[in-house]
Amino acid sequence: MRDPKEKKLAEIAKKDEHISYKQVTTQPKKGVMNWLVGRPLPSADAPHQTIGKAVGLAVFASDALSSTAYATQEILVILALAGAGAFGLSIPLSIAIVVLLVIVTISYEQTIHAYPGGGGAYIVARENLGELPAQTAGASLLTDYILTVAVSVSSGIAQLVSAFPQLLDFQVELAVAAVFFIMAINLRGVKESGMAFSIPTYFFIIMLFLTVGIGFFRFVTGSLGQLTDPPELHLIGPVTGLTAFLVLRAFASGTAALTGIEAISNGITAFKEPRSRNAGITLLWMSAILSVLFLSVTFLSNQIGAVPSETETVISQIARTVYNGRNLLYLGTVAATTIILIMAANTAFADFPRLSAIQAGDGFLPRQLTYRGSRLVYSRGIALLAVVASLIIILFKASVTALIPLYAIGVFLSFTLSQVGMARRWWKVGKLANGKSRKKKATNGDGFHAEELTYDPRWRLKMIINSFGGLCTGIVMVVFAVTKFSQGAWVIIILLPVLVMIFFTIKHHYKDLAKRLSLQHYKKPVAIRKQKVIVPVSGVHRGTLEAVRFAKSISNDITAVHVAVDAAEGEKTLIKWQEWAKDVNLVILGSPYRLLYEPLLKYIKTVAADTKANEIVTVVVPEFVPRVGWHSILHTRAAQLLRWRLLFTPKVVIVEVPYVVD
C-alpha cells in the first residue's frame, strides 16, 4: 500500500465498526492484451510513468518538427502563382512566421506555468473565457488530433507507396494498420512509447541539422552551387501579379510550421516533476529547433533555387544539392523525413487521450474516458482516437490531398482562444493590488486545476503581446477557412459547432442526473413491509421450482403466472403445478393472439398500480442459463425481454434466479 491516499482511507475505515477496508490485489487476467501492452501497473506507479525532457521532446515535438518537412514548400507553391521571381519573398515571410512562433511559444510557456495540470488552450479558455470558448477549443483540438493522425499516417504511407508501387492497392489497409500499430505502442504507456519513438525523432533532427549545417558551410565557403536537374514546377493556378492577398495566403500556408506547437501544453502531466519546469524547457527547445530548421530550409531553398514540385520535395532538392547527389546521406535525410511524418501521429496519441480525459472529468465527454487502463494511460481515449482516425482514413481513402484542407483550422482556432484567454488573464492580474495574489479552488480531485493569479508589473506588455498573437493567429485562421472553404474546410466549420453542442448535451445530462441522484432534500421513504411476488412460469421444471423456493424466502404473497399461448401446453402446466406446487397460487392467462409478453406485462403492471407506499412488486424470473454460448439462440430469452420491458415500471424489482445446468 504505497499510495498515501489509500493509507488514509484504510485508517478512516478502521475507526468505524461498520466499515472495513480490504485491498484486493487481483491483477487483470493474463492474455493476449498483456503480451501486447505489457504487465499491468498499479496506480501507485503513476509518478514513475512520467518522462524527462529528452523523451518528452521526442513524444511531443514530432508533430511540430515534421512541419519543417513541408512548410517552406507550402509558401513557395503559393508564391509560384506570382512567378518564380517572387520566391525571394519566402525569406521575410518565414521570418514573420518565426516571430509569430515566438509569440505563440511565449504564450504557451506562460500557460504551462499557470496551468500545470495540462490542457493548454482548453484550460486557458475555461479559466479565463468561459465554458463555450473552452468547449470550442476542446472540439477544435480533438478534431485536429484526429486529423493529425489521419493526415500524417496517410502521407507517410503515400511516401512508402511511391517507393513500392505494388502496395498501391493496399494503401488504406496499410494506413489503418499503421494507426493500430501506433495505438498498440501507446497502450504500453507513455514511457515505453516515448522510448520507442525517440530514435526516429532524433534521427530526423540529426539528419536535418547535418544537411542544413553542411549547406551553410558550403554556402559560406562558396561551394554550394545551384540545384541541378530541377523537377517540374507545380502550379496550382494561373500566374498572376503579386497581390497583398497572395502574400497573406503564402503566409497562412507557411504557418503550417506552427501546428503541433501546442502539444506540450496539453500533455504537461506526462512529464517528470518539476513538470511545469520540464515541460517549459522542452517547449523552448522545440521552438528553437523548429525555428532554426525552418529558417535554414527556407534560406537554403532560395540559395539553390529550389522549386515547389509534385514529384520532388524541397527537402529532397536541398539534400541532393548539399550532398552532391543521391548518396547515402541524401537517402538518410529523405528516409528520416518520411518516418517523422508518420511519427507526427504519435504526438496526437499522447495528447488526445489526456485532453479528452480532462474534458470528460469536466463532464463534457463520457466519463469512461477518465479511466486509466492497466498501463496507467487513458486506454479508452487511445482506442477511440485510433478507431475514429481509421474511419476517416477509410472514408477519405487515405488521400492526403483530400484531408489537408480540413486540417489546421482547428489548431489556429485553439491558438487564438489560448492567446485571447491569456490576454484576459493578464488583465485580471493587472486588476490585482500590487504584490497580492488570488487562488482559485481546484475543480477536480488531483489539485492541478487550481489557478493562481499573482500581480505582475509587466502585465500590460504581456497582455499586448498575447493580444497581438491572438490577432495574428485569428487572421491566419480566417484566411485558412476562406481560401480552403470549398476544398473541404466547410466540413470543419459545420463539425465544430455540432461537436460543441454534443459536449453541452452530455454535460447537461450529467448535471441533471447528479441533481436527481443528489441526497440534498432527500427524505427517506417508508420501509418496505410487504413484497408482492410474481413468478412467471413457462412450464413446471426444476428451474421453476428453484424460483418458487427463492420467492418463498422473501414473501408469502406469491403468484405464479403462466401465459397459455397454446391451451394444451397450459393444461400440462396446470396439472404439473397441482402436483408440485399446489400451495402457491397460479394464474393462467389465455392469449388468443399468441402473444407471450404482453399479457404478462399487463398483469404485472396492474398489480404494481395497486400497491401501497410500503409495498413493492418483485418479479422472480426463473432463468435457464445455457452453459454453451450459442445455445442461447435455442431459447427465447424470456428473462432478458422482461427486464427490458419492466425497467421503466415504477415499484417493480426484477430478481433473476438462474438455473444453471451442470
Place this chain on the structure above:
Amino acid sequence: MRDPKEKKLAEIAKKDEHISYKQVTTQPKKGVMNWLVGRPLPSADAPHQTIGKAVGLAVFASDALSSTAYATQEILVILALAGAGAFGLSIPLSIAIVVLLVIVTISYEQTIHAYPGGGGAYIVARENLGELPAQTAGASLLTDYILTVAVSVSSGIAQLVSAFPQLLDFQVELAVAAVFFIMAINLRGVKESGMAFSIPTYFFIIMLFLTVGIGFFRFVTGSLGQLTDPPELHLIGPVTGLTAFLVLRAFASGTAALTGIEAISNGITAFKEPRSRNAGITLLWMSAILSVLFLSVTFLSNQIGAVPSETETVISQIARTVYNGRNLLYLGTVAATTIILIMAANTAFADFPRLSAIQAGDGFLPRQLTYRGSRLVYSRGIALLAVVASLIIILFKASVTALIPLYAIGVFLSFTLSQVGMARRWWKVGKLANGKSRKKKATNGDGFHAEELTYDPRWRLKMIINSFGGLCTGIVMVVFAVTKFSQGAWVIIILLPVLVMIFFTIKHHYKDLAKRLSLQHYKKPVAIRKQKVIVPVSGVHRGTLEAVRFAKSISNDITAVHVAVDAAEGEKTLIKWQEWAKDVNLVILGSPYRLLYEPLLKYIKTVAADTKANEIVTVVVPEFVPRVGWHSILHTRAAQLLRWRLLFTPKVVIVEVPYVVD
C-alpha cells in the same frame, strides 16, 4: 372463447381454488407491421386459414409447373452434344421421365394419406427409416427450398433485366427486393398469399395449354410448319458420339421436371378438411397438368425443329411458330413463363416454414420456429427463408448459372429417401396379419403424426413400385452429383452432412436440457432460511439508498461493497455512507490495478462459497436507468456486466433495483 381446448383449460382451473384462468385479449400493437401483414388473427381462426384445391394448386404447383418452362430445353442441350440428329431421343426420354413422375406421384399420394400431418419425405423417413435418414431428408429439403427461392427469383429477374438492360446494375437489389416482397405477402397468411398468387399461376397454365393446344391442332391439320429464323444453337462442350452416359445425363437433366412435386406432401396442413383428400386430389391434378404440358412441349419442339439456345428459350420458339410470329399471344406466353419462374419461390415459402416447424417440434431446429405469428403462419420460418435466400443471392450475385448446379440434388435425395421409406412401410404392412391394423401414438400435440398401418393385400406390388422409384431417383441423384460436382454440387455434398450434424447437436441439447430440468427423481431442496445480501455501491446517492431499502426488506444480513478504484472517491463514499446508511455494513475494496469488477466478483464468490444449504447469496444491484436510449453510452453498465459474470455462480441470485430518473 371459441377454442374448445381453452374452454377445457378454464374448466379445470375453476375446480382448484389456487388456480385461476383469465383470458387476456391483448392484441399485438398496431403499427407498420399490421398494415403490412394485416390484422392479427386469434388462434381459434386457424381452421379458417386453410385453402381449397384451386388455391392449393396455385400455391404448391407453381414450383413444379415452372419446370415445364425449361425441362425440355435441359434435355436438348445435352443431346446437342451428340449432334442435332439425337434431338429425337427427347421424346422417349420425356416419356421415361413422365413414368418416373407417375411413380413418384403415386408414392406421394400414398404418403399424403398415410401422414396427414404433412412433412412428406421427412415424416416418411422418420417413421420408417429412423432419425438419421429423416434429418438428411429435412436438411436436403430445407436447403432445396432456399435454393428454389434464390434460383427462381434470380432467373425471373434475369429475364426482366434482359428486357430492360438499364436495370443490369441493380440485379442483386431487385432480386432481394422480390424475395422480401414475396415474404411480405406470405406473412399475410397462406390464404391471402394463395389468392394473390393464383392469378399468375392460372394465367401460365391457360397460356401454355392454349399454346400447345393450338400447336397440336395445327400439327393435326398439317399447318404447323417449321421454326423460322432459329436462334444460335448452344453447345456446352465438343460434339461427340451418342453414349449411354450422355443419354443418362440427358435423362437426369430432364428430371428437373420433377422438382417441386413433393411440395404438396409437405404442406398438407394448409388444406381445408378433409385435408388428405384435398391435398391428394390437388397432387393428381398437378401431376397430370405437368405431364401433359411437359410431353406436349417436348413433342412440339421436335416437330418444329426447336434448338437449345442461350438467346431464345424453347417455349419462345414454340410460341412464335404456333402463333406465327411475335404477336400478343406470343408475348402473353413469354410473360406468363417469366412470372411463373418467380412464382416458384412462393411454393418454397409455403413449405419451408411448415417443414422447419415440424423439425423444430421434433427438437432438431430451434423451438422458436414452431411459433405462429399474428397471422397464424410460421412467421419466423418465413423470415428465416427470406434472409438466407437473400444472402445466397447476394453471395452468388444473382447468377442463375452459378446457382443451378447446387440445385436438385437435395430434391432427389429426398425423393429417394421418401420412396425407400414408403417401400419399408409396405414391408411392415406385409408383416401384419391379414385384416389387422396397428396404430402408433402421436409424437406431438396436434394428433396428426399418428401413423396407422393397415394390412394391404397388394403390399408386394406397392413395395416393388416404390423400390423401383427409389432406385431411379437415387440414380438420377448420383448422376447429378457426379456430372455437376465441380460446378458447385460439392458445396451441397459438404453442406448436407454439416446441417445434419447441427440438427443432431440441437436435438442433443434439448434432450439433455429436458432431462436436467425434469422433475423425475427430483427431491425438493430445503427451504431458504437466510439471505446474505450484498449491495454493490459505486457511490452514495438516491439509487443506492433505494437498493438498501429493498435489501432491508428481505434480510438483516446486508453488506454494501464499494470498489475503490480511486482512493479519493472511496473516501467520499465512506464519509457519505456514515451519514446516510451507518446501520448497514460497508466493505471497501482497494483496487490498486484499477479493476472494477474483478475484486467485487471475487468477494461475492468468496461469500457464496461459504453458504450453508439453507442459505443463499442475493446481490442487490442499484441500477440507474437512463430514460433516453443513447444516454446509456455515458454510463458504465455495471449491473449488466455483473449479471453476465455472475450468472454461472451457484447459489447467487441477482436482484436489480432500477432507479428511474423521472
